[in-house]
Amino acid sequence: MLGLNEWFTYYQCTNCGHTHLENLPENIGKYYDTKEYYSFKSNNSFSGNNKKGIKEIIKYILLFLNPKKGWGYSAAFKAFLSIKGIKKSSQILDYGCGAGHFVKELFDSGYINARGYDPFLPDNVYHSNELFLAKDLSLLKIKIWDVITLNHVFEHLENPVQVLKNLHDLLAAKGKILLRFPVIDSYSFEKYKENWVQFDAPRHLNLFTRKSIKLAVEKTGNLKIINMYDDSFHFQFTGSELYLNQLSLQPKNNNRKKRLLSFKTYYYHFFAKKLNKQNKGDQIVVILERI
16 A cells, blocks of 8 residues: 555465455554554544534435435445444444544534544544543443444454454444454455455454354354455555556555546446445445443
8 A cells, every 4th residue: 555565475274265464564653654554544533613514414414314314424434334233322432543534524424423433643632621532441431332433444453353342342332343354355455465455454454254253253252253245445446456457555656536536437337336235345334232
């Protein structure tokens, strides 16, 4: 992603296909440069003028008219809407929140008890004198959560099963965990192999398959899968094509405006939808419930 031209070795289980990084770099923090890594690109979350702009007002109206579709919202928000029984007063933790984009999206949509945690945050972030984004989870006032979300965080964890066990203890009765992460048993991995954009080495320590995530959840002993579906999009192709041509995902190579005006992008968009229906996309949503 950052164009560092480094090589890393992964091992793959012959039984379930789970793939993991051989050795964790000693200084893994350097690969999470908060000035460059996309999760920490600031959107001025919870700062400055708190009035909603026209874009936010239109999104809010569309959400009111059709709450299941989430038109105009992020893929993370749409996945969140698939969880049944969530109320505007629900206590929601975004675990590995980065700069807080998703927390702000939830808060602006009326989920006033949305908070975020990320150990790589440069500083704690406050809004109206209350802590919203924390470097230390224990600093947040809310201790028990109705929903905990991990949006493309799970693959970054050294011991994901243990993290799930720890998060279970933070859930309310029947509380939910929403996971979104890449899967290696996908069409795009078979097509691009080492140039598959979702390798994102060495940040992606664990690359799951649909089979291995089921085994991982079983190992927790206190969580169950209640929903699982694909939510991949054109990036599995547009990003991998850059890698195939020895280009990084730096903005100079990955211009969003040019990408949106490209016919190929729209072809890949609809192809991704087709793959999702066939369970061959390279990203999935998994919703867990506390037993």
